[in-house]
Structures are given as structure tokens and as C-alpha cells.
Amino acid sequence: MSTVLVVDDEPHIARTLRINLTARGFQVIIAQDGASALRAAGEAKPDVVVLDLGLPDLHGVAVIERLRRWSTVPIIVLSARTDSSDKVEALDAGADDYITKPFGMDELLARLRAAVRRATTLAAAGVEPVVRTEHFTIDVAAKKVHRDGTDVHLTPTEWGLLESLVRNRGRLVAQKQLLHDIWGPEHQGQTHYLRVYLAQLRRKLEPDPSRPRYLITEAGMGYRFEP
Template sequence: MNTVLIVDDEPQILRTLRINLTARGYRVITAVDGATAVRAAAEAKPDVIILDLGLPDIHGTTVIERVRGWSGVPIIVLSALGDSADKVTALDAGADDYVTKPFGMDELLARLRAAVRRATELAPADGDAVVETEHFTVDLAAKKVHRDGAEVHLTPTQWGILETLVRNRGKLVPQKQLLREVWGPGYDTQTHYLRVYLGQLRRKLEPDPSRPRYLITEAGMGYRFEL
């Protein structure tokens, strides 16, 4: 049974989500402010977090940043703030997905299933399990990345993008294909997700993120991993 932490200060939202998720077999815990959310994430270790940004004590992006300091748990933002800048800010802080209020329950449940799947599915051990570059090593079987002798902490979404590119190394992976493989059907137009996450990966892996050597952008087409 997967555990979902719902963080929202609207009682009706909490009640609706609790009823729907419990009916579908999820264990649900709730928090009505950011401080309680961070504490619950540490103590309960949920499989996924659904997070509102407009909390009464601290902003939701602060919650994301604090949780990301020690956990890669998938975080789905559920917010009335729907413009592109808000989405990019939340994704840049470490969120995995963004759903705008008012929302359709079927869509939210689909995104929840996709987030859990990305975090739990095992990487097949076919092909070259370990890919080494001059600056970092990607272990596809263990789902780990090491740089300068230390493990690099990646969120499930960051790993999904890197894994897809590494498995297709040397080949152009079109934007739509990358979005479908990492986020699932229905995300073909969310290209700003890719810009944000590739930026994060470059900051973590590239020797000079402003001049990427491994994670290459083909403008208007897609991305490529080069050794």
C-alpha cells in the first residue's frame, strides 16, 4: 500500500482527496501547513506528496526545498497559481509535477500513479549497466550516479530523464518522446518541464553547466547524451 501525504489548508480539498485516494487503496496522511508537512515527510516517509503552494506559514516551494535536502520522494504540486512562472519556480525547487486548481480527479490520479511508478520501477539490467564519463559514472542497474567519488542525489524525475538519455546515448531523443517516457501520455506539450530538469541535471553533472559537454540540446528538436 502506497502512502500519500496531502498538504493543503483547505478542508474541502483534504476531505475530497482523502476519500478518493483511500477508496483506491492508498494510505493517506495530511498536513495543513508547511512545518507540519516537512515533519510528516520525515517521520512517515510517504511514497508521494501532493502539495499546495499557498500554505499559511511558509510557501510551498520552501517545503519542496527542505524535503529535497534529504529525500527524493515524488512531489506533485496542486495549486491555484497557474501561470508558467509559478510552474517553473516549483519545478526548479524540485517538484516532479504541477496540477492547477480546479483539477479533475481522474487526471490527478493518473499523475499520482505515474509519479509512484517512476519512483518504484526497477531499471532493467540489459546492455551496458555502467556508463562512465570523464566526470561522472551512471549505474543503470543500481539507479545511481557518482561524481568525484560521491553519490549524486537525483530525484526520480531527474533520474528518469538521465536514464532515458543514457540508454539512447549518441542518439537524438525528441522532446515528445522524452516527455512521454518520463511523465507519460498527455505531456507532449510540457516542454518547459524539460528545460527546467535539464538545467538541474547540468548543474549536478556537467563540469561547466553553461557549456554542456554531455547533456546536449538540439534546439527545437530534443536532447542527446554524448560520452
């Protein structure tokens, strides 16, 4: 049974989530503010966190940042804020997903299952929390990349692509698999997405983007990360 930590100060939202998630086999813990959420995350070690940004004590982004100092737990933001800047800020801080209110319970459940599945796969694959190369460092837990002593800003899509390759480092990842993981099954024919985003990643990470050393293309098949 997976444990979900729900962080929301709206009683009817928390109650609705508790009833629906419990009925579907999840163990649910409720926290109504950021401080309680951080304590509960440390004590209960949940499998996934569902987090509202508008908390009475701490901004939700601050909660994400503090969690990411010591935890790799998947974090799904559930917020009424629809502005793209809020989404980018939360994802850059370390959130794994972002759903806007009002939301469909079936969609939330699908996102929860996917987040838990990715975390389980990552743990089973034995991916190191920090992957170091000669030119940059990837902190998988914090979702950050450092190069020459400074943070490299990656968009959520760039990070998702890099994380998929890092998770399978040394192994070929098929184009269709990457498209499915990052953009969804309806985009499995859009291989130009991969070319565009791999080019962006190479410009940010490779010492010579025209002759990639770490992000390798296997023509017609897929891509490989070689640390």
C-alpha cells in the same frame, strides 16, 4: 499500498482527496501546514506528496526545498496559482509535477501513479543520488546540476530530458521513448523537440558543445548519456 501525504489547509480539499484516494487503494496522511508536513514526511516516509503552495506557516516552495535536502519523494504541487512564474519556481525547487485547481480527480490519480512509477523505476535501476563527471555534477535527488562550483539553471523540460538519460546512463534511449516520457504519447513524432533541447543542454553542460562528450546522439535512433 502506496502512501500519499496530502498537504493542504483547505478542509474540503483535504477531505475530498482522502475519500477519493482511499477508495482507490492509497493510504492517506493529512497535514494542514508546512511544519506538520515536514514532520509527517520524516516519520511516515510517504511514497508521494501532494502539496498546496498557500500554506498558513511556510510557503509551499520552502517546504519543497526543505524536503529536497534529505528526501527524493515525488512531490506533486496542487495549487490555485496559475502564473507560470509560480510553476517554474516550484519545479525549480524540486517539485516533480504541477496541477492547478480546480482539478479532475482522474488526472490527479494518473499523475500520482506516474510519479510513484518513476520513483520505483529510479530506485530499481540503482541510480546514484549524485552522478559526477569531470566537468559537472548531477544531484538526482535535489534536481540540481553544478558546474565549476555554481548551479546550472535548467528548465523543467531540460531537467526531465537529462534525468531520463541519466537514469539509463550508458544505454541508448530511443527517441520515441524520450518524447513519450517528457512530452507525452501525442508528441512521439516531434523529433525536432529533442534536437532543440539537447542542443540547449549541451551548451550548458558540455565543454565543447559541437563535439559532445557526455550527451551522445545515435543518429536516427536516440541518445545516450556517458558519464
